[in-house]
Amino acid sequence: MVHQYKLNGYNIVMDTASGSIHLVDDVAYDIIEMFKEADAEEIATRISAKYLDVTKEDVFECLEDIRSLEKDNKLFSSDPYEQLAYNYKNNSNVIKALCLHVAHSCNLNCSYCFASQGKYQGERALMSFEVGKRAFDFLVENSGSRVNLEVDFFGGEPLMNFDTVKKLVEYARSIEKKHNKNFRFTLTTNGMLIDDDVIEFANKEMSNVVLSLDGRKEINDHFRKDYNGNGSYDKIVPKFKKLVEARGHKDYYIRGTFTHNNIDFTNDIFHMADLGFSELSMEPVVCPEGDPYALTKEDLPKILQQYEILAKEMIKRKKNGNGFTFYHYMLDLKNGPCIYKRITGCGSGTEYMAVTPWGELYPCHQFVGDEKYSLGDIWQGVTKPDVQDKFRSQNAYARKECKDCWAKLYCSGGCAANAYHATGDVSGIYEYGCQLFKKRIECAVMMQVALQTLN
Amino acid sequence: MNRIKTIETKDINKTVKNGGCGECQTSCQSACKTSCGVANQKCENKNK
Numbered sequence: 001m002v003h004q005y006k007l008n009g010y011n012i013v014m015d016t017a018s019g020s021i022h023l024v025d026d027v028a029y030d031i032i033e034m035f036k037e038a039d040a041e042e043i044a045t046r047i048s049a050k051y052l053d054v055t056k057e058d059v060f061e062c063l064e065d066i067r068s069l070e071k072d073n074k075l076f077s078s079d080p081y082e083q084l085a086y087n088y089k090n091n092s093n094v095i096k097a098l099c100l101h102v103a104h105s106c107n108l109n110c111s112y113c114f115a116s117q118g119k120y121q122g123e124r125a126l127m128s129f130e131v132g133k134r135a136f137d138f139l140v141e142n143s144g145s146r147v148n149l150e151v152d153f154f155g156g157e158p159l160m161n162f163d164t165v166k167k168l169v170e171y172a173r174s175i176e177k178k179h180n181k182n183f184r185f186t187l188t189t190n191g192m193l194i195d196d197d198v199i200e201f202a203n204k205e206m207s208n209v210v211l212s213l214d215g216r217k218e219i220n221d222h223f224r225k226d227y228n229g230n231g232s233y234d235k236i237v238p239k240f241k242k243l244v245e246a247r248g249h250k251d252y253y254i255r256g257t258f259t260h261n262n263i264d265f266t267n268d269i270f271h272m273a274d275l276g277f278s279e280l281s282m283e284p285v286v287c288p289e290g291d292p293y294a295l296t297k298e299d300l301p302k303i304l305q306q307y308e309i310l311a312k313e314m315i316k317r318k319k320n321g322n323g324f325t326f327y328h329y330m331l332d333l334k335n336g337p338c339i340y341k342r343i344t345g346c347g348s349g350t351e352y353m354a355v356t357p358w359g360e361l362y363p364c365h366q367f368v369g370d371e372k373y374s375l376g377d378i379w380q381g382v383t384k385p386d387v388q389d390k391f392r393s394q395n396a397y398a399r400k401e402c403k404d405c406w407a408k409l410y411c412s413g414g415c416a417a418n419a420y421h422a423t424g425d426v427s428g429i430y431e432y433g434c435q436l437f438k439k440r441i442e443c444a445v446m447m448q449v450a451l452q453t454l455n
Numbered sequence: 456m457n458r459i460k461t462i463e464t465k466d467i468n469k470t471v472k473n474g475g476c477g478e479c480q481t482s483c484q485s486a487c488k489t490s491c492g493v494a495n496q497k498c499e500n501k502n503k
Contacts, residue, residue, distance in 0.1 A: 013459075017467065017468065018464075018466055018467055018468055019464050019465060019466065019467040020461065020462075020464055020466075021461070021462040021464055022459050022460065022461050022462065023459075023460045023461075023462060024458055024459045024460070025458045025459075027458055028458035028459050061457070062457075062458050062459075065456045065457075065458070065459055066459075069459070069461070073466075073468060074461065077468070080468075080471075081471075084471065088475060092477075094477065096477060096481065097481035097484050099483075099484075114489075146477055146478065147478060148478045148479075148480075148499065150480065150481055150484045152484055184480075186484055186485070188488070208484075208485060208486075210485075210486055210488075251485075253485070253486035255486050255487075281486035281487060283487055283488075283489045283490065284489070284490075286489050327485070327486040327487060327495070328487075328492060328495070330495035331494055331495055332494075332495065332497055332498075333462065333463065333464040333465065334463060334464065334465055335465065335497060335498050336465055336494055336495075336496070336497070336498060337479060337493055337494065337496045337497075337498055338467070338470035338473075338474025338475060338498060338500065339467050339468070339470045339471055339474055339475075340470070340474045340475035340477075341474070341475075341479055341493050341496060341498075342467065342493050342494070345491070346481070346482040346483050346491040346493075347481050347482065347483075348483065351477070351481065352481045352483060352484070364483060365488065366488075366489070409467065409493075409494070410492065410493065410494040411490075411491055411492060411493065411494075412482070412491055412493045413491070414490070414491050415483075415489065415490050415491040417489075418489070418490065418491075433490060437490065437492070440492075441494070444494075444495075448462065449462055452462055452463070453460070
């Protein structure tokens with residue numbers, strides 16, 4: 001499958017199955033568009049009529065180049081991967097990542113929180129060390145020969161249970177060599193409880209730290225408030241700066257959420273960059289359609305435009321030496337993921353699970369609290385294979401719409417939770433999210449092309 | 456090629472043979488937690 005588009009002065013042609021990307025001029029762009037629909041004579045006639053300085057010989061030469069790329073499987077290549085996706089997941093029972101809900105409680109009261117202020121529609125609770133320890137043992141027992149295992153300390157607000165987090169990391173470090181494992185930890189925090197002790201610990205032990213900030217003070221403080229109604233911006237920004245300054249080259253993200261209230265969210269991203277942060281992420285809000293801050297149909301074209309503005313500004317800043325990273329525009333064209341990663345989906349419910357403070361297992365953090373999707377627990381393992389099978393069958397080809405989509409090897413079929421929230425079915429399509437995703441990939445590829453052709 | 460410049464990319468098809476080690480990061484474990492993107496994950500296969 002071929003996808004072609006024009007953006008920021010670049011004509012880009014993507015070949016889905018091979019991952020090839022071509023930068024072409026206007027003539028080649030039109031010829032590629034017609035290549036499968038018309039014969040050489042007709043293409044030459046139409047092109048010569050449109051471009052007066054282009055001869056038929058020029059067109060034939062370009063057609064030859066296209067045929068050569070087709071022969072090398074770099075254009076119009078066939079897609080043989082569908083069965084691989086099912087086979088790979090059916091033959092694997094490995095779990096390699098856990099989202100550990102160490103605190104179903106939060107010291108902020110953000111009304112847009114998908115986790116209902118950290119409680120996940122349930123009771124407030126903190127995970128005990130014993131439950132956490134068992135979760136690590138469960139992960140190691142089920143990880144097969146995988147070496148790299150990931151655990152995200154998540155909530156609610158995980159720093160409300162910081163002592164347990166520290167003890168769990170100590171425990172994990174004590175067993176990793178014996179089992180030939182390498183734990184990679186992530187801490188996702190709102191920052192309120194960050195102090196020197198947390199900074200030292202996080203920068204030593206956490207492979208990645210996700211710091212929640214929505215951008216400009218007035219935007220952040222609109223939702224991200226404490227229980228007295230005070231915005232969090234003034235408290236957290238200095239703490240984030242201190243943590244990041246001390247972090248060296250280790251990964252971190254300043255991660256925001258945008259809503260209907262800040263459709264000009266690029267200004268929030270630029271604000272984060274101007275604060276001195278360079279690793280940035282900004283996600284569309286996850287909430288029911290009728291919520292006052294939910295993204296609307298009318299917002300969609302504006303959001304797509306924002307992604308273009310962002311990409312152009314990022315190129316400009318990169319050229320000026322003050323570039324920053326946007327999570328969704330990270331694209332490693334030369335050393336990116338293999339085909340198996342690209343077709344097997346996010347791994348929720350199979351290689352990735354969430355663990356509640358009581359040790360229950362869910363397919364991912366976004367299903368926690370929804371009893372229908374309970375998978376079992378960390379003592380007995382998966383006791384509801386029918387629920388797990390729903391997730392095992394998700395992949396880049398599982399939905400009819402995905403089969404015909406050029407972006408499927410970039411999103412791997414999308415987020416099951418998004419599909420569920422949008423359609424009531426994990427096998428559904430969150431069309432709105434697809435449109436955002438496709439635009440982000442178009443922008444990311446354009447940036448790669450722009451920056452590579454600069455050098 | 457005068458009108459077509461091919462950008463250097465990994466040939467995905469070639470990874471059918473040696474891919475699938477599973478050592479790379481789980482898509483949702485990094486920054487988003489609300490969508491699925493796989494193309495930004497780094498390959499960690501030591502036997503490719």
